[in-house]
Amino acid sequence: MTVLDAVMSRRRTMLISATIRLGYAWMVRRQEARAWREVMSMTGVVNSILGTGHEALTPAELVDQLSRHPLRRIAPEVFEDDPLGRVTVLEWGEISDDVYSDGCSAIVELLEKGDRGRGWLPTWTWLQHEIIENEAFLGLKVGASDMDYVVRRRFPIEHPAGEREAIADQCSDAGILPPVRYVPLPPDRAYQGCYWWPCPECRWPMRVNGTAVRCSYRTHNAAYAIRSLNGGQPPKLRPRDDTVRRQPAAKNVYAEGPRQTVCVEFPVWRYIVVPGIEELRLYKRWDGKPPLSVELWPRQDAYDIKFAIDELDWALTIDLKDVASASALADEIARKPLVAKTIVLPDHRGMAQRAELQDLLPDYTVLMVEDVNRIVKKKLAEARRAR
Incomplete structure (x- = not known):
């Protein structure tokens, strides 16, 4: 890689990092008082990266562009043919599935000192993904033999979501304690607070918006529409088209108690579960x-x-x-x-x-x-x- 390539790569990852931080702040602006300061700060970073050849964008203009266009429309010379230029940061007023699928893998540290976002932004929005990945792996390795590590590593890949009591029972059967944190089902993964669907590929809860349901990892090609049934039956899904695999059945959401619906956190899903599916598939084949x-x-x-x-x-x-x-x-x-x-x-x-x-x-x-x-x-x- 030439020096010029390295400089362009740095500009690209800085622009991705700044727009993702801005997008996350925009998503939580009504709940987080510090979000507006982050929106202003990251707008300044984006304008600085784009340089004097571009007309400076206001926060409102930048949010509008991040909601309507992929990044290559905002900075075509920065992305050229790089696939990350296809990322659209905001969708439905929230961080898009493009970010969850691909954008989060290109995060770099933007502000070393005086970074006010570190007190409230999730670490994946400002730390390089290998650091987040290493933090997630640390709990898998502590006090583990090589054999223990494999058992612990496989567990969240094969059990990324479910009922808290069932997860505990499955850990007991495997002879381990829960190797990663399981958290309550996020609100955007539930339909009317009552039902959720696991992706047929990764089995992590799919995202719900209105009557649309899809896995946040686009290459899993799991996108559906909800069709409600009469008689109090759980809603069923209809595949978006004939390339989408058979739809999963709805699962009940339990908000609390031993049957509480839980799932692994986003970084564990993205950096352990998603790649682990391919690794396990290759291993099992041979x-x-x-x-x-x-x-x-x-x-x-x-x-x-x-x-x-x-x-x-x-x-x-x-x-x-x-x-x-x-x-x-x-x-x-x-x-x-x-x-x-x-x-x-x-x-x-x-x-x-x-x-x-x-x-x-x-x-x-x-x-x-x-x-x-x-x-x-x-x-x-x-x-x-x-x-």
Whole structure:
């Protein structure tokens, strides 16, 4: 990455960070007295990043643009072809699903001293995601053996939401204490305060707005409309179109008591549950197929998966990454190099991101999940033929 690329990447992530902080402040402006100061402060940061070649925006103008246009419309020269330019920060007067899916992965620290937002803004709006991720992982690692870590790490991926008593029982069955915090169901995840729906892919509560229901992670392609039934029956969902998988059944919301409806917090969902789905899927596909051995999160997540066939003296260690921007990911890896030298991207990220990331990180091998499956299948066949 050239110096010019690094400068542009920094401008891009600063602009994303400032607009997300502004968007969050706008969302809570009626409940949080300090929000207006944050809106003013972040408007100043945005205008500074855009520079003198742009007409300065007022807070009202910037909020309007963030609600109607993706970021590349506001600063086309900053984003160019970067996928993060497709992020629209505000939707329905709230932080958009674009932010939850992709924007939050490109946060940088904007204000080091005198940052008034740190007393009330959620940490994911101002801390780099790897720091938030590390904080979430800390509770999984304390006092854990390698085997304990895997059990703890799998638990929130497989149980991201449910009834508090049931979550406790499932922890007991697994022989662990709850490895992460479970919090009451957020209001925007409930329909009329009575029902909620888990995403068919990640099983975290989907977002509800009027009669629209959808997972905040757009690539899970879970978007529905509510159709109410007569006779006091729970409402059912209708898929947005025929590409959307079968709709989940409604679950009752319990506001309190042992059956209280709870879910993992947003950072745990975004940084542990979402990528963990891909990691677990890959692990489960190949585990139990001798002579292949498969390790999940070896050495307490030094990397994600290790494939090995001893008799071929072959091993493949991988780190799976699922973010929208190749340049933002390359920046992160430059700051904190990976132990595994093979980076794997989910197939939905596409070959264009693979090619871009490979150019940015020539010391690593970049593969898609499909490539890994093909390599492992070929090596497994080779080992079985040699027997």
